[in-house]
Amino acid sequence: MLISALGAIAQAESESTGEAIKWGLKRGFISGNSKLYSRKCFGYKQNEDGELIIDEEQAEIVRTIYDLYLSGLSIGLIAKELKIRGINSPQGKDIWSKKSIQTVLGNEKYIGQVLLGKTYTGNFPNNKQFLNDGEHEQFLMKDAHEPIIGLKKFEQVQEEMKQRSNIEIVNGASKRKRTHYSTKRLKNEKHE
Numbered sequence: 001m002l003i004s005a006l007g008a009i010a011q012a013e014s015e016s017t018g019e020a021i022k023w024g025l026k027r028g029f030i031s032g033n034s035k036l037y038s039r040k041c042f043g044y045k046q047n048e049d050g051e052l053i054i055d056e057e058q059a060e061i062v063r064t065i066y067d068l069y070l071s072g073l074s075i076g077l078i079a080k081e082l083k084i085r086g087i088n089s090p091q092g093k094d095i096w097s098k099k100s101i102q103t104v105l106g107n108e109k110y111i112g113q114v115l116l117g118k119t120y121t122g123n124f125p126n127n128k129q130f131l132n133d134g135e136h137e138q139f140l141m142k143d144a145h146e147p148i149i150g151l152k153k154f155e156q157v158q159e160e161m162k163q164r165s166n167i168e169i170v171n172g173a174s175k176r177k178r179t180h181y182s183t184k185r186l187k188n189e190k191h192e
Helices: 002-031 056-070 075-084 098-106 151-164 183-191
Strands: 044-046 052-054 114-116 119-121 129-131 139-141 167-170 173-176
Touching (some): 056 075, 075 098, 098 151
Antiparallel strands (some): 119 129
16 A cells, blocks of 8 residues: 555656646747757757857758759659768768658748747656647747748748648548659649
């Protein structure tokens, strides 16, 4: 019985600590003082004050990825093109993962904005991280730093990603549109 009581106390303490951490993070998000607003990503570095500034060498690679995508290349073909050009991934590897390229194409930091709250942690004891699809509040800071990509180009890429996606939402359910993405199809549609 003593072990059960100690276990319950430990669980309550863990839950309380988790809630305090979540509360502290949210306060930082709301006030704009969270260090997460200036967290580095590929294309940026931090100045002596911890603010994001453009790393021009990496920023040029980001611009190249956007241009290649809008020219009709698939994410897989972009990875091959970067390898041919001898451009290493953010991890220093000679092959870019599809996930890394998708992250670059979908990251709002490249237009000078920061969105916090994209994920959330479940309640105790399920402390897994989940994508936030509107279950919890998100915090957007505009003009947080200098953009690498213009808003128009960013929006074109987001629209193109939706068009090329093999998944569509119909009546709240995910459904495949077709079996695969084809750059031939895209080129034919552009010439029509």
